[in-house]
Amino acid sequence: MSGQKIWNNILSNFKTQVSTSTFKTWFSGTFVLDLKSEEGRDLLVVGVRNSFVREQIENRYREVILKSAKTLNYKKLSVIFVVSQKEKTPPTKNGPLFSGRPLDFITKSKSPDTLSISHTFENFVVGGSNNLAYLAATQATTSLGSLYNPLLIHGPTGVGKTHLLQAIGNEVLVKTVNAKILYVSAERFTNDYIESLNNKTQQAFRSKYRSADVLLVDDIQFFAGKESTQDEFFYTFDELHLSGKQIVLASDRHPKEIARLKDRLVSRFLGGMACGITFPDLEMKTAILTSKSKEKGISLDSSIIHYLAERCRGGARELEGSLVSVLALSKLSGGRVDLEEVRAAIGRDTNLNSPIVTPGKIMDIVSRHFKVSSDDLCGPSRKSRLVEARQTLMYLLRKQLGLPLSTIGDILGGRDHSTIIHGIERVENLCLNQIKNDEILRLTTAISSN
Amino acid sequence: MKFTVSQKDMSLALLLAGKSLLVKANLPILSNLLISATKSKIEVLSTNLETATKVTIAGEVEAEGKVTLSGKMLQEFISQLPQEGDVVFEKLGEEVQILTKGYEARFATIAAEEFPAIPKIEGGHKIKIGADVFSKAAARVAFAAAQDEGRPILTGVLCEFSGGKVAMVATDGYRLSFDEVKVLEAPPLGIKIVVPARAILEAAKIGGELGGEGAKEGVIDIVVAEGLNQISFKMGEVEFTSRLIEGEFPNWQKVIPASFVSHARVNKEEFIKVVRIASIFARDSGSILRLKFEAMPAGRQAGNPPAGGGAKAQSLNVSAGAAQVGSGNGQIGIELSGAGGEIAFNYRYLLEALGVIEDEEVNFEMVESLNPGKLTGVLPEEKFFHIIMPVRLQS
Numbered sequence: 001m002s003g004q005k006i007w008n009n010i011l012s013n014f015k016t017q018v019s020t021s022t023f024k025t026w027f028s029g030t031f032v033l034d035l036k037s038e039e040g041r042d043l044l045v046v047g048v049r050n051s052f053v054r055e056q057i058e059n060r061y062r063e064v065i066l067k068s069a070k071t072l073n074y075k076k077l078s079v080i081f082v083v084s085q086k087e088k089t090p091p092t093k094n095g096p097l098f099s100g101r102p103l104d105f106i107t108k109s110k111s112p113d114t115l116s117i118s119h120t121f122e123n124f125v126v127g128g129s130n131n132l133a134y135l136a137a138t139q140a141t142t143s144l145g146s147l148y149n150p151l152l153i154h155g156p157t158g159v160g161k162t163h164l165l166q167a168i169g170n171e172v173l174v175k176t177v178n179a180k181i182l183y184v185s186a187e188r189f190t191n192d193y194i195e196s197l198n199n200k201t202q203q204a205f206r207s208k209y210r211s212a213d214v215l216l217v218d219d220i221q222f223f224a225g226k227e228s229t230q231d232e233f234f235y236t237f238d239e240l241h242l243s244g245k246q247i248v249l250a251s252d253r254h255p256k257e258i259a260r261l262k263d264r265l266v267s268r269f270l271g272g273m274a275c276g277i278t279f280p281d282l283e284m285k286t287a288i289l290t291s292k293s294k295e296k297g298i299s300l301d302s303s304i305i306h307y308l309a310e311r312c313r314g315g316a317r318e319l320e321g322s323l324v325s326v327l328a329l330s331k332l333s334g335g336r337v338d339l340e341e342v343r344a345a346i347g348r349d350t351n352l353n354s355p356i357v358t359p360g361k362i363m364d365i366v367s368r369h370f371k372v373s374s375d376d377l378c379g380p381s382r383k384s385r386l387v388e389a390r391q392t393l394m395y396l397l398r399k400q401l402g403l404p405l406s407t408i409g410d411i412l413g414g415r416d417h418s419t420i421i422h423g424i425e426r427v428e429n430l431c432l433n434q435i436k437n438d439e440i441l442r443l444t445t446a447i448s449s450n
Numbered sequence: 451m452k453f454t455v456s457q458k459d460m461s462l463a464l465l466l467a468g469k470s471l472l473v474k475a476n477l478p479i480l481s482n483l484l485i486s487a488t489k490s491k492i493e494v495l496s497t498n499l500e501t502a503t504k505v506t507i508a509g510e511v512e513a514e515g516k517v518t519l520s521g522k523m524l525q526e527f528i529s530q531l532p533q534e535g536d537v538v539f540e541k542l543g544e545e546v547q548i549l550t551k552g553y554e555a556r557f558a559t560i561a562a563e564e565f566p567a568i569p570k571i572e573g574g575h576k577i578k579i580g581a582d583v584f585s586k587a588a589a590r591v592a593f594a595a596a597q598d599e600g601r602p603i604l605t606g607v608l609c610e611f612s613g614g615k616v617a618m619v620a621t622d623g624y625r626l627s628f629d630e631v632k633v634l635e636a637p638p639l640g641i642k643i644v645v646p647a648r649a650i651l652e653a654a655k656i657g658g659e660l661g662g663e664g665a666k667e668g669v670i671d672i673v674v675a676e677g678l679n680q681i682s683f684k685m686g687e688v689e690f691t692s693r694l695i696e697g698e699f700p701n702w703q704k705v706i707p708a709s710f711v712s713h714a715r716v717n718k719e720e721f722i723k724v725v726r727i728a729s730i731f732a733r734d735s736g737s738i739l740r741l742k743f744e745a746m747p748a749g750r751q752a753g754n755p756p757a758g759g760g761a762k763a764q765s766l767n768v769s770a771g772a773a774q775v776g777s778g779n780g781q782i783g784i785e786l787s788g789a790g791g792e793i794a795f796n797y798r799y800l801l802e803a804l805g806v807i808e809d810e811e812v813n814f815e816m817v818e819s820l821n822p823g824k825l826t827g828v829l830p831e832e833k834f835f836h837i838i839m840p841v842r843l844q845s
Contacts, residue, residue, distance in 0.1 A: 025477040025499075050693045051680055052499040055569040083679060085602075085696060094601065094700045095623015097839040102820050103624075104842050117842075173842060174820045176792055 003035030003044055006074060013068040014061075026056055033084060042077045047084035054081045115173070115183050119166035125291050125316075127284030130160060130277040137164045140246060140273075141171040144214065148273035150237075150247040154254050155277030156441055158315030161250035164277075165216045168248055172214055182212040186222035190229045209236045213245055220251045220269070225260040234265055241268075254438055276434055278441065280316070285309035288316050292323050300326065303339045311346065313448055322346060357447055359397055359411055365446050366393045378413035391423035392440070398424050400447055451515025451541040453487040455507055457531050457550065463494045463505040464525040466659065466688055469652045471521040472498035482518040484565040485539070487511045495568070496521060501649050501692040502568045503656075516562035517546055527555060568691060571682050577611060577672040578635035581657040581685060584670055587618055587629040588654035590806040590834055595647035596622035606695040607650050608702070612640030617833075619702050620647060625799045626702060627806075630833035634669065643678055644699055649692035653683040660685055706837055707822060710815035712788030714743050715828065716766060718812050722804050724768045724780040729797040731778040732770035738841055739797045742767040743790035743816070764790070770797070793819050793840045800825075803836040 007030070015023050034045040048054045057065075058081060069077050096103050101117055126134045133153050140148045151168075153161050169181045184192075189209070196205035209215065215236075223230050240247055254276070255261060255269045280288060286309045293300050308322050329345050330337040367374045370389035377390050390412060397408045398420075405417040412420075430436040464483070472480040475498075484495040492509045496502065517539075531537065531550050538549040545556045588607070596604035601623070608619040617630045657670055671684040674694075682691040728739050745764050762783030771777025793816055804812065809827040816823040825836040 021476040021478075025475075025480070050499065051569040052497065052502070052566065052693065056566040059567045083696075094604070095621075095839075097621060097623050097626060097705045097822060097837065098700055100705075102840050102842040174818050176819065 003032035006035070006044060006077070007032045007046060009072055010065060010068050010074070010079075013072055014065060017064060017068070018061075026053055026061065033082065040076060042074070044077060044079045046079060046081050048081050049083070049085075051083050054083055057081050115166045115169040115181065117170060119163045120170050121167045123291060123295065124160065124163055124167055125280075125284060125288045127280055127287065129280050129284060130155075130164075133164060133275040133277050136273050136275050137168050137248075138171070140248065141168055141175070144172065145244040145246040149241065149244075150249055150269060150272040152249045152251065152255065152269050152272065152274040153277060154251045154274065154438075156279065156315065156438075156445060157252055158317035159277040159279060160316055161252075161277060162218055163316075165218055165248055165250050168246075169214060169216055172246075179213045180211060181214045181216070182209065183216040183218070185218040186220045186233075189217060189233065190222065190226055193229050193232050206236075210239050212240065214248070215240055215245065216248045216250075218250045220249050220255070221253060221258050223261060223265070224258050227262075230262050230265055234262070234268070237265075237268055247272075253442070254435055256435060257438065276438065278437070279314065282309055285312065285319055288319050289323060292316075292320055296323070296327060298327060298330065300337075301339065304337065304342050307339060307342060308346070357400060359401060359403065362396050362400060362447055363393060363411075365443060366396065369443060369446075378411070380413070391427050392443070394420050394423040395427035395440070396443060396447070400444065451487050451517055451546075452512040452539065453492055453509045454512075454536050454538045455492060455509035457528065457533055457535050457537050459507040459509070460537055461525075461529045461531075463492075463507050464521070464528055466505050466656055467494045467496040467503045468521060468525055469656065469690075470496040470498050470501045470503040473522060479518065479560050479564045479566070481521055482560055482565070483521040483524065484516065484518050484562060486516040486562070487539075488514050495565075497566060497568055499566070500646065501652065501690065503652075504568070504689040504691075506687045506689075515541055517541055518560045518562050518565050519546060519557045524557065569680060571673050571675045571680055571691070574676050575611075575637040575641050575674040576635065577616075577633055577637065577674070579616065579631075579633045579670050579672065581660070581668040581670050583631045585654040585657045587616075587631045587834075588650045590629045591618040591620045591627045592647040592651045592654075593620075593802055593806065594622060594625050594627035594836070595620040603644060603695055603697040603699055605648075606644035606646050606699075608642070608644050608699045609650075610640065610642045611636050619699070621700075621702060621705075624796070624839050625803065626705060626837040627803070628702075628833070628835050628837075637674075641674060641678065642699075643674055643681065644695040644697070645681055646692060646695055649681075649690075653685075653690050653692075656683070656688055656690055657685050660688065705822060707817050707824070709817075710788075710824065711817050712743060712786065712790050712815065714764070714766065714787075714790075714814045715785040716782070716812055716814060717784075718804060718807060718810055720782045721766075721812060722801065724766070724782050725797050725800050725804070727780050728768040728770045728778050729801075730770075731772065731775060732797055734775050735770065735772035736841075737796045737798055738794050738843065739768055739770045739800070740792060740794050740843070742769070742792045743784070743786055743814075745786070745790065791816060791819060793823055794843050795823070795838055795840055799838050803838065806836075807834070 011027060029049050031047050032044060033047045036043040036045070048057060065079055069079070104117070121138060124134060136148050136151055137153070140151050153164055155161060166183060169183050172179050172181060192205055196202045223233060237247060249269060251258065254274070255266045286305055289305045289308055293305070304326065308319065308326065312318050312322050325346060326337060326342055329341060333341065363374050363377060366389055367377060370385065370392070372386055372389050376386055377393060394408055394412065397403050397411065398405070405420045408420050409415040409417050427436070427440070431440060467483055471483070475481050480498060486493045486495070487509070488511070490508065490511055492507050492511070494505045494507070527548070528537065531553060535551050540547050540549070544559060546559055548555045548557065592607050595607055599605060604622055606620070610617045611633065614633060614636055615630055616633050617628065619626065619628050621627070673682045673684070675681070679694050679696065680691065681694055682689055725739065729737070732739050743764070743766055762785055764784050764786035765781050766784045767779065767781045769777065769779040803825050807825070807827045809829060811828045813826045813828055814823060820840060820842055822837045822839050825838070827834060
């Protein structure tokens with residue numbers, strides 16, 4: 001029988017012998033810490049809330065308790081009382097002073113256009129692929145509205161554009177108490193605008209967006225094709241820009257590549273500083289993983305981190321995803337994981353999902369992207385549009401599959417290996433240009449994803 | 451039991467013992483006082499199961515004995531009796547008769563055996579500290595402790611005795627108060643305990659109420675039980691015992707910024723005034739005030755000169771407001787070194803902290819809007835400081 005059960009039996013017998021208030025005052029909250037058996041005798045260790053209570057129980061009620069125990073046939077039982085807290089205080093937060101994060105105090109109604117305070121410059125991992133964007137962002141906060149205005153950050157999904165945008169907002173808040181910072185996605189701007197048209201509240205809409213000291217707009221590619229929203233954004237942009245307010249934009253591709261975006265917007269977006277972020281390299285991925293695992297309060301073996309970094313092709317978000325899987329795995333196996341287990345678990349996952357890349361698939365994707373047929377790609381025509389597609393295909397076949405030059409030549413309708421070398425070099429040169437670089441990036445993402 | 455005491459002695463004893471009474475107890479005995487007469491002394495004892503107060507007074511004992519009486523009634527009755535008179539207590543059956551010139555009363559009793567025993571401290575760490583020094587430090591620190599029991603450890607005051615000094619720290623997670631004072635006698639090895647804030651304030655009050663007269667040369671004898679679970683304060687004829695809070699006090703040193711960017715020196719009365727006036731407008735906006743430390747704008751000085759500070763070149767602007775009630779804004783002159791800046795606080799924290807600083811001027815230091823600010827007095831020998839966490843304002 002468990003100690004707590006014995007104690008409960010004793011208490012319910014004892015309860016009948018004293019008044020309710022006495023019982024409540026002295027015995028509520030008592031609990032069993034331990035039941036020890038030694039040489040045929042049982043020792044029940046009971047925790048009480050403080051020494052005042054213990055003193056009283058020891059002096060006044062000890063005998064009565066033992067008598068109750070005897071009547072219940074616990075003949076060889078003795079009871080001792082110790083001062084103890086029922087449960088260790090849960091490690092709850094000690095408050096903002098200790099976390100270093102001030103409480104948010106929102107002066108008007110709570111709106112979703114607020115920043116998440118977990119995105120700061122401090123926890124942004126900087127590396128070769130994003131240091132220009134990082135520098136520009138930090139610079140922009142020191143000279144708001146003048147140095148880089150607008151600041152445009154573009155790059156594929158999961159590389160930290162939103163993080164940088166929010167970090168700018170948070171940094172501005174650190175420096176001033178009451179700057180009006182508006183962080184919205186283009187989608188929200190669009191919805192707000194449509195709503196204001198429906199409810200005839202354009203005035204409120206304008207005063208909301210045109211009174212911001214810092215306007216942060218995420219995912220501006222969403223404006224594509226929305227003509228009147230573009231017009232509205234154009235006026236908002238101009239007004240803020242003219243009055244020297246900082247504007248920061250993020251997009252998943254270069255504005256020039258966003259179809260159906262008006263030229264006057266594109267030119268304005270590019271009128272300040274535009275910087276790209278690409279997928280992180282291996283060292284950076286390692287750094288991101290280390291920083292993320294520290295945030296989650298786990299320490300991983302460096303071999304596991306290295307494995308994950310190597311394995312993961314995408315950006316920070318995918319890295320975080322893989323980290324979460326490892327975390328779940330470590331919970332399952334009681335806190336310890338080794339590389340083999342991780343490899344087995346994650347390797348299995350990705351093998352199921354990751355597509356097998358074939359030259360045919362790459363050709364498909366390229367032909368779809370450039371809107372040319374695969375027969376033309378292998379054919380003799382040397383139209384400039386075809387040549388560009390063909391050279392891009394050479395480049396991708398070489399880089400993605402590592403095929404020998406002559407094999408690539410064979411695939412492309414029996415071309416000579418020097419033609420292939422020339423094509424690859426040409427694309428490499430074009431890649432120095434951001435636009436081509438991003439195009440290649442999207443193609444490779446498409447190849448490895450679907 | 452029969453004894454005679456002076457009204458004045460008994461009245462003071464009841465006032466002091468009243469600190470540990472549990473008035474709304476579901477166990478009636480806890481709202482009673484235990485009065486015991488032995489030889490030539492009379493002891494008045496009360497407990498609320500967290501603290502216990504024992505006051506010893508001199509009197510003429512004819513018959514020894516013990517009795518418990520309702521603390522609140524007895525206190526009210528005795529305190530209003532004619533002063534400078536003697537009061538006779540005599541147990542008659544189950545009642546106690548109290549007689550003085552012109553007045554007679556009979557109090558019902560509860561058996562003295564029912565009264566809970568107070569845990570004794572057998573041996574422990576002995577400390578001696580000046581009563582005024584202790585009371586002042588306790589008052590400066592304990593108010594910052596947490597009120598709610600959600601984090602029990604934060605409802606206490608951390609006391610670290612070491613090297614002839616005691617450092618006291620209290621925090622509720624939003625602000626932190628620290629003071630360090632000398633002790634007269636300390637245990638050879640340092641000890642670290644957490645005393646309930648309520649208990650330390652009571653002890654300080656008792657020390658203050660006794661003043662110089664009751665306490666022997668104004669010294670408090672402290673004993674901390676060997677197991678670090680109980681503490682007793684002995685001041686003259688009063689012994690105040692309290693449980694200690696078990697658990698680990700959070701690492702408070704790390705919340706104090708290593709260095710500050712801006713230092714302001716502000717007249718305390720002006721500071722309190724400007725905060726009070728702005729606070730009228732903060733009541734509907736979460737008690738939040740905005741403080742702006744800056745070099746005085748040139749136009750401002752001529753048009754609407756600041757309320758105080760004479761010809762000082764820098765100013766502190768305090769403002770608050772809510773859309774529904776309007777806004778207020780006050781400005782005083784200060785001495786500022788460093789960049790200045792804006793910071794937002796709950797005004798109650800500011801007023802409470804300013805209230806315990808005795809100097810005419812205070813120092814305020816800050817790093818940036820979202821880092822804690824620090825308030826201190828201006829006397830270099832004072833160790834007191836107060837840290838307040840700002841809030842982040844978003845429109």
